Each structure stands twice: as C-alpha cells, then as structure tokens.
Amino acid sequence: MIQLKHVWKKYQIDDDVVFTALKDISLILEKGGFSALIGPSGSGKSTLMHIIGLLDKATEGEVLVEGKNIAELSDDQLSTLRNEFVGFVFQQFNLINKLTVQENILLPTTYARKKIEYDPVKRSREIMERFGIAEKANSYPNKISGGQQQRVAIARALIMSPSLILADEPTGNLDTKTGNEIMKLLTQLNKEDNITVLIVTHEQDIAAQTKRKIQIIDGGLV
Amino acid sequence: MDFVKSAFFDFSRNKGRTFLTSLGILIGVLAVVLLTAFGLGLRAYIEQQFKDLGSNLIRVVPGQILKNGSFSNTSSAFMSIQFDEKDVQKLDRIKEVAIVIPVYSRSVIATAAKNKESSTLYASTEGVFIALNLKAEYGRLFTAQDVSKRSKVIVIGPNLAENLFLSRKQAIGQSVKIEGQKYSVIGVVNKKGGGFGGPDFDAFTYMPYKTAYTLNTNKTFMAIILQAKSDKDTKAVIRQAEDVLSKQYDQDEFSVIQQEELLSAINSIFSIINTVLVAIAAISLIVGGIGIMNIMYVTVTERIKEIGIRRALGARKSDILLQFLVASVILSLIGGIAGLSLSYLIVLFIQPFFPAYIDLNSVLLALGVSSAIGIIFGVFPAKKAADLSPIDAIRYE
Numbered sequence A: 001m002i003q004l005k006h007v008w009k010k011y012q013i014d015d016d017v018v019f020t021a022l023k024d025i026s027l028i029l030e031k032g033g034f035s036a037l038i039g040p041s042g043s044g045k046s047t048l049m050h051i052i053g054l055l056d057k058a059t060e061g062e063v064l065v066e067g068k069n070i071a072e073l074s075d076d077q078l079s080t081l082r083n084e085f086v087g088f089v090f091q092q093f094n095l096i097n098k099l100t101v102q103e104n105i106l107l108p109t110t111y112a113r114k115k116i117e118y119d120p121v122k123r124s125r126e127i128m129e130r131f132g133i134a135e136k137a138n139s140y141p142n143k144i145s146g147g148q149q150q151r152v153a154i155a156r157a158l159i160m161s162p163s164l165i166l167a168d169e170p171t172g173n174l175d176t177k178t179g180n181e182i183m184k185l186l187t188q189l190n191k192e193d194n195i196t197v198l199i200v201t202h203e204q205d206i207a208a209q210t211k212r213k214i215q216i217i218d219g220g221l222v
Numbered sequence B: 001m002d003f004v005k006s007a008f009f010d011f012s013r014n015k016g017r018t019f020l021t022s023l024g025i026l027i028g029v030l031a032v033v034l035l036t037a038f039g040l041g042l043r044a045y046i047e048q049q050f051k052d053l054g055s056n057l058i059r060v061v062p063g064q065i066l067k068n069g070s071f072s073n074t075s076s077a078f079m080s081i082q083f084d085e086k087d088v089q090k091l092d093r094i095k096e097v098a099i100v101i102p103v104y105s106r107s108v109i110a111t112a113a114k115n116k117e118s119s120t121l122y123a124s125t126e127g128v129f130i131a132l133n134l135k136a137e138y139g140r141l142f143t144a145q146d147v148s149k150r151s152k153v154i155v156i157g158p159n160l161a162e163n164l165f166l167s168r169k170q171a172i173g174q175s176v177k178i179e180g181q182k183y184s185v186i187g188v189v190n191k192k193g194g195g196f197g198g199p200d201f202d203a204f205t206y207m208p209y210k211t212a213y214t215l216n217t218n219k220t221f222m223a224i225i226l227q228a229k230s231d232k233d234t235k236a237v238i239r240q241a242e243d244v245l246s247k248q249y250d251q252d253e254f255s256v257i258q259q260e261e262l263l264s265a266i267n268s269i270f271s272i273i274n275t276v277l278v279a280i281a282a283i284s285l286i287v288g289g290i291g292i293m294n295i296m297y298v299t300v301t302e303r304i305k306e307i308g309i310r311r312a313l314g315a316r317k318s319d320i321l322l323q324f325l326v327a328s329v330i331l332s333l334i335g336g337i338a339g340l341s342l343s344y345l346i347v348l349f350i351q352p353f354f355p356a357y358i359d360l361n362s363v364l365l366a367l368g369v370s371s372a373i374g375i376i377f378g379v380f381p382a383k384k385a386a387d388l389s390p391i392d393a394i395r396y397e
Helices: A045-052 A077-087 A102-112 A120-130 A148-160 A176-192 B002-014 B014-053 B087-094 B129-132 B144-148 B158-165 B231-248 B259-302 B304-311 B317-350 B360-386 B391-395
Strands: A002-012 A016-028 A036-039 A062-064 A086-089 A164-168 A196-201 A210-215 B060-062 B097-112 B115-124 B138-141 B154-157 B175-178 B181-189 B204-208 B225-230 B256-259
Touching: A002 A045, A002 A102, A016 A045, A036 A045, A036 B391, A045 A196, A062 A086, A077 A086, A086 A148, A102 A148, A120 A148, A148 A164, A148 A176, A164 A176, A176 A196, B002 B014, B014 B259, B014 B317, B014 B360, B060 B115, B060 B231, B060 B259, B060 B360, B087 B225, B087 B231, B097 B129, B097 B158, B115 B129, B115 B158, B129 B225, B154 B175, B158 B181, B181 B256, B204 B360, B225 B231, B231 B256, B256 B259, B259 B304, B259 B317, B304 B317, B304 B391, B317 B360
Parallel strands: A036 A196, A036 A210, A086 A164, A164 A196, B115 B204, B154 B181
Antiparallel strands: A002 A016, A002 A062, B060 B225, B060 B256, B097 B115, B097 B175, B097 B225, B138 B181, B154 B204, B175 B181
16 A cells, blocks of 8 residues: 655755665555554654655655655645545644634545545544544543543544554553553554554554554664 | 634634734724725715706806816916906807806995894896705895896895894895995895805805996906806807907906816815825835734744644645635734724714715725735735645644
C-alpha cells in the first residue's frame, strides 16, 4: 500500500552543517497491517511518520502510495490524499478547542472534495456511540478528559474511512489504564475495520501489542 | 459554516481587540456615510427650493451667470444692467412665449399700526403667482386689472401677515405703509418655507409692478421670467430672447437661462465639494484597513498550530486562505455595520433640523467598501497562513 524506497531526510542547519534525520529507509506497509515504529526519542521516527503521512517530503528517495510516486503530486492533490487516505492521531490530541467534539470529528468532511456517500453527521454519531463519547458531542475538547480527547481524535481520523491510521505516541499523554483502552480501540480498528494502523512509540510494551515491530535508531532501520 | 463560527469564536474571545480593530472601520464608514447623507440632504433642499420657484421657466437676468453649464467667473456677473418695460414688450412679441413676468425686487420696511417689519418687495404681474406656484390662503391674489389700473393693493406672505397683524386672517383689508405710501392687503399666500441663508418667501410683499413705479422710479427690472407655451418651445424661446436682447445689450451683459440649467450647475458644484469631502473621509477607511491587516497577522501567528492541524486533515491552501479572508471580511463588516447603524441614529436625530438622509446606495456602498477592505487588507495575512508548510505549522508550539 505504501512503499518507501531509499528515503533520506536531511536538514541544512548551517552553511556547511547538514543534519541527517533519516538514512536510506526502505520500507513496505502492507494493507491491513498493524505495525509499531519504535525507537528512542530523536531517532527520526516522527519524521518518518510525517513522510509516510504526506505531511513532509523526503530529500532523496521515493515514496509510493498505491504505486503512485507522491513527488509528482501537487499540493492540492497531497491535501486530498491526506484527507481521504490517511487519518492522524497525535500525542497532543491536536483537537481544535473552539469547535465542539462533534464539529472536530466532522472537520475532515468539510475539506472533502469527493462526494461522501454516507451521511457524515449520522456516521459521526455512530462512531461516538461506539467509542463511548456520544454524550460529549456538544462539549468542547478542553472540558473532557485526556482519554476522551484521544477517542475524539481517533473518531476524527476515522470519519473519512481512511485506509491508513497513523498514531504518533497515542498513549504518551495518558495514564496506563486509559492508554491500554486506546490501544484496544486501535487494535479493534485494525481487526474489525481492516484499517492499516501504524503506531509510533518509544515504549516496548505498546509495540508488543502490534503484529510487526519496525525498529529505528539514529535515522536508520535496524 | 465552520469558518464563520470559528471567526466569531475568535472575535468573542478577544472582544477588546475586535472592538478596537473594527473601530477604525466604524469611524471611516461613519464619516463617509454622514457626509454623503448631508450632501444628499443639501441637494434635496436646493432642488425643493427650485421646485417651489416653479420649474420649466426661463429667466432673463443681468450679467453672465452660466458659461458652458458651469458658473462663469467673469466679473460681468456683478456689473448689472437693468431691464425696462421696452424689453418686456419685445419679449412679449415672441410667438412661443405664453407669459412674460417682469420682476422688481428690493428690501423695504413695512409698517402697520405700531409694528415695523423688514420685507422683500416683489413687484411683478399677476403671472408671478403661477410662476412661483403661490395660492391665496386668505383673501385673493391681484389680477391683470389691478396691474393696469395701478391699484394700491398688495399680497403678503404668511409670516409677514402674522408679524404685522397677529393672525393671517386679520390681515385682509388692513393697510400697510411702505415708504410713505399706503397699500391695502387683499390676500395672504400659502406657506413656502425658505431661510437657511436663502430668501424667506413667507415674508415677501407682492405688488403689481405698475403700482410699484412709485417705489421703482427708474422703472427697471432685475429679471424677466418667461414661460414658453409648451416644453418643446423652450429652446426656441431662449434663442429668440437672446436675439431680441442682444440688439440692446452686449452678449455678456445678460443671460437667458433655464431653471434646470442653473440647478444642474449648482448641483455639480455641490457634488464636487461633497466628493472631495468624502474622499478625505475615505482615508480613515484605509487607516482602519491597515489596523485589520495588523490584527490578522497577529491572528495568523496565534493560530499556526490550528492551521497545521487543518492541513493534516486535508485542508488545501485555498481552504486556509478562504478561512482567514472570511475572518477579516467579518471583522471589517462588523465595523461597517456598526458605523452604518450609528450614522443612521445620528441622521435620525438631526432630521428635524436638516433634511439629511441615507439612501440605499450609501448602505450598499458602506457594506461593499467594508467587505472590500476586509478582502484587500486580509489577503496578505491569509496568504501567509495558506503558505505555511503543514509540517512546520503542526510542530509549532
């Protein structure tokens, strides 16, 4: 589904200082996979996730989505792909505090260019019920708990029926119990909804709950 | 929808900032709309005055007043010749002329019993009442017979009647002394208004022009009013009147003008003055727009993270651009609508004293201009927001 071929990411820090964040990464994410990208902080795992999620571009190498080289896509086409193909879940939840829970979940549908075949409002209600946050529909994100906020974020990632969910340290801001609940939810999405899930983490026991571990150290895969 | 809600949320969270920013636009719109309202009121007032004088009339006056449709600046406008009865007779011979109305006018002191009042003597024919659209409220108007018989009668304005005789009705049959001569009041005309620096028609004294020869010893006239038999004869009357008079006087010693011509010349002067004033007021709108641009840059910086989130969820550059443009247009429109409302209240308050009014054009212009300012001054901050790289924006803390 997604293939990375010899991907490098370099940052020009000064005139003659170049920082290499990713070194020659080649990787294939299969459809329906449930993987963990694991590495210590500063290993380049977030950068790699941003490249897989089409938020960032590789300095060298190719990123292929369903066989298409994304280097050939325009900014608008990349936006559409992020909208339809990828769902993001962040450590900081990254909800918009001035919109209600339901409005946050519906936000990606306002940017949809394709015709959505289902009723987005009805679908958002179904997802909220499934995640146990239905009674918070009209609450604002800063008025609900961290666990609930992360459920809202996952619901938002799910609303456009993406093929891929990218979760960047999804349990990083939660206590162990809530973190486990979120992991259960992501596992469920992979199993029952057949969505490809990639979790970025530095914790071994989180990675242990996935089917495949991808180790990254100092910008290179191990 | 989300854009509008989002914009209002930001504005309500920063009420003070929103208020101060839209204040600039408010003041600009207020100044422009009020000046336009005053200009419109002044124009309406002048037009009404002319209408009251009777329209479709041709005036023969001394001096060169109009030159190519605007006011002449030659000194000849002030070096008056005066017309006499021969001129009146010559003009009367023009085939297309229906009525010729000579006018002699000057200030006089009118006395009745113990009361003394200053008045404007307006000596003419019975035709003057048709030309000035005057009717007798009490008594009667003087007739052609009164003119030819030199009857010692006068018709007076309602204010003069009240000032001299307490009531308008009581004035009928009383006598008024003007420069040693006694005249009998046979009629009081209806109210016409006036003032504001113009002549107060309601304090005029109308007298048959032949009767007035005792006061007008030179037997001359300041103006001769002509009425054509029909509207389509007007041009022919003007041309022939010019021919007749140019045998007697130099071309620049007199003018034959149509009421409408004079009105449009006055109007064009007022609209130039008004345009200049409105243009000066519009500078404050530009200052207001700069204020909006400033705040929009601050808003973009405050919301970089949000922009990153939206981009990650699939927002295109154009979506972000539109979001910030909507915000700045709303901000500007808040000021525009507030300014418009405030001008409306002020106009409502001054309307009893001055006929200022806000027309639909001003409303549309105020709303259009404030939207335009929102777009023009919002586009650079919005472009900055749209051009942020998604990854830098979402990582921004």
